[in-house]
Amino acid sequence: MEFDPRRETTSDAPHAVYAWLREEEPVHYCAARDLYVLSRHADILAAVKDPETFASGEGIVPSGFKPDEPTIIVMDPPAHTAMRRHVMRAFTPRRMESLTPRVRAIAAELLAGWPADGEIDAFEHFTDPLPIAVMAELLGVDAQDRPLFKRCGDAIVYSSGADPETIRAAQRELESHLEGVFEERRRAPRQDLISLLLSPADDGAALSERELLGLCFTLLVAGTETTTSALGNALWLLDRHPDWKRRLAEEPALIPAAVEEILRFESPVQGLSRVVRRDVHLHGRTIPKGARVHLLWAAANRDPRAFPDPDRFDPLRSPNNHLAFGFGIHFCLGASLARTELRIGLEALLNRAPDYRLDTTNLARLPSDTNRGFGRLPIRLGDGSARRESSRPALQQRRSA
Numbered sequence: 186m187e188f189d190p191r192r193e194t195t196s197d198a199p200h201a202v203y204a205w206l207r208e209e210e211p212v213h214y215c216a217a218r219d220l221y222v223l224s225r226h227a228d229i230l231a232a233v234k235d236p237e238t239f240a241s242g243e244g245i246v247p248s249g250f251k252p253d254e255p256t257i258i259v260m261d262p263p264a265h266t267a268m269r270r271h272v273m274r275a276f277t278p279r280r281m282e283s284l285t286p287r288v289r290a291i292a293a294e295l296l297a298g299w300p301a302d303g304e305i306d307a308f309e310h311f312t313d314p315l316p317i318a319v320m321a322e323l324l325g326v327d328a329q330d331r332p333l334f335k336r337c338g339d340a341i342v343y344s345s346g347a348d349p350e351t352i353r354a355a356q357r358e359l360e361s362h363l364e365g366v367f368e369e370r371r372r373a374p375r376q377d378l379i380s381l382l383l384s385p386a387d388d389g390a391a392l393s394e395r396e397l398l399g400l401c402f403t404l405l406v407a408g409t410e411t412t413t414s415a416l417g418n419a420l421w422l423l424d425r426h427p428d429w430k431r432r433l434a435e436e437p438a439l440i441p442a443a444v445e446e447i448l449r450f451e452s453p454v455q456g457l458s459r460v461v462r463r464d465v466h467l468h469g470r471t472i473p474k475g476a477r478v479h480l481l482w483a484a485a486n487r488d489p490r491a492f493p494d495p496d497r498f499d500p501l502r503s504p505n506n507h508l509a510f511g512f513g514i515h516f517c518l519g520a521s522l523a524r525t526e527l528r529i530g531l532e533a534l535l536n537r538a539p540d541y542r543l544d545t546t547n548l549a550r551l552p553s554d555t556n557r558g559f560g561r562l563p564i565r566l567g568d569g570s571a572r573r574e575s576s577r578p579a580l581q582q583r584r585s586a
């Protein structure tokens with residue numbers, strides 16, 4: 186068997202390859218991409234707990250691409266430690282919680298534009314615009330900037346392996362726009378992330394403009410396409426598990442646990458890489474100093490050593506220690522916001538179209554070295570009668586609780 190990150194993200198059955206890697210080749214060398222691949226839960230956990238050896242500073246995607254600006258996700262300690270402390274100011278639980286009503290309103294706005302029945306592309310009209318609108322809200326940029334965000338995000342995430350100049354051009358377009366926004370926020374600060382991070386922290390430290398540009402760029406790349414992929418994967422999985430689709434529509438209280446299982450089962454970020462700063466000896470093989478190592482979160486998330494019956498989709502699974510948001514010093518900063526988007530997005534969608542069915546003959550997966558998600562998701566809406574009939578007792582129960 187062979188492994189290639191880009192092929193696996195778009196394959197319908199990557200898990201056979203991942204199982205082979207885990208069982209037969211726990212340290213696999215992919216010559217075509219010059220990558221060593223780790224796939225076992227314990228090995229990946231050990232790697233991310235040792236950032237001195239497994240460094241992010243040389244880029245975290247198989248192509249080795251790194252943005253021009255210094256940015257948190259490709260920093261190593263001690264610079265990463267200082268940056269993360271700084272940025273955490275903008276990611277407090279209270280700030281994240283305060284976005285919840287906006288996420289709900291954005292989801293409702295998008296669904297209000299859907300036809301009463303018939304077919305609609307859920308990617309174009311829900312899974313793609315929702316995270317972009319939420320990101321614009323978090324940063325505090327205006328709604329009319331959303332198309333620019335999308336164009337730049339797409340150019341960056343889905344062009345891995347393509348000409349790095351294309352990526353840089355998209356990055357520059359975004360940055361020159363953001364510079365204008367910084368200028369405005371300096372003059373008239375608002376209650377948003379950009380205004381907050383332009384102002385010095387309590388210890389007097391402030392981000393430079395280049396650092397803030399790098400952060401915005403990372404947030405856009407790390408926070409929109411990932412959530413889009415997660416929402417699309419959720420629709421796909423629930424279509425394949427209609428009993429769960431119906432149950433979650435009837436019992437929305439189960440959606441948060443289902444979100445964790447969706448992230449484990451079809452991880453939106455399948456893998457990210459590190460570069461080793463010394464020779465690493467593992468499972469009888471040596472990974473030489475300077476080699477790029479790909480950490481396959483998606484394979485770890487189906488490792489039978491970590492999850493009983495790992496190929497069973499079980500939204501009631503507990504515990505569910507998946508690695509879909511990474512682990513350790515680079516653990517996803519937006520995890521709680523992403524969970525909110527997924528919970529609210531699914532609640533709203535299952536309320537609007539509880540009987541939806543995917544047109545599986547017409548789906549398209551997005552090509553990427555890292556992300557697994559859909560770029561076309563045609564769904565038939567159904568008339569909702571199934572839920573209206575069967576959900577009455579559940580709704581009544583909740584009202585009287």
Ligand code: HEM
Nearest residue numbers: 257258407408411412415453509510511515517518519523
């Ligand atoms: C379902 C959606 C998401 C998934 C699956 C996801 C996944 C990940 C993963 C796997 C990492 C670890 C990177 C590494 O170890 O190299 C990460 C880091 C990060 N994520 Fe997310 N992410 C999601 C949503 C978001 C959102 C919504 C935001 C922002 C609002 C965000 C911001 C970040 C940032 C800034 C980092 C870097 C943290 C650091 O380097 O210290 N992510 N994410």
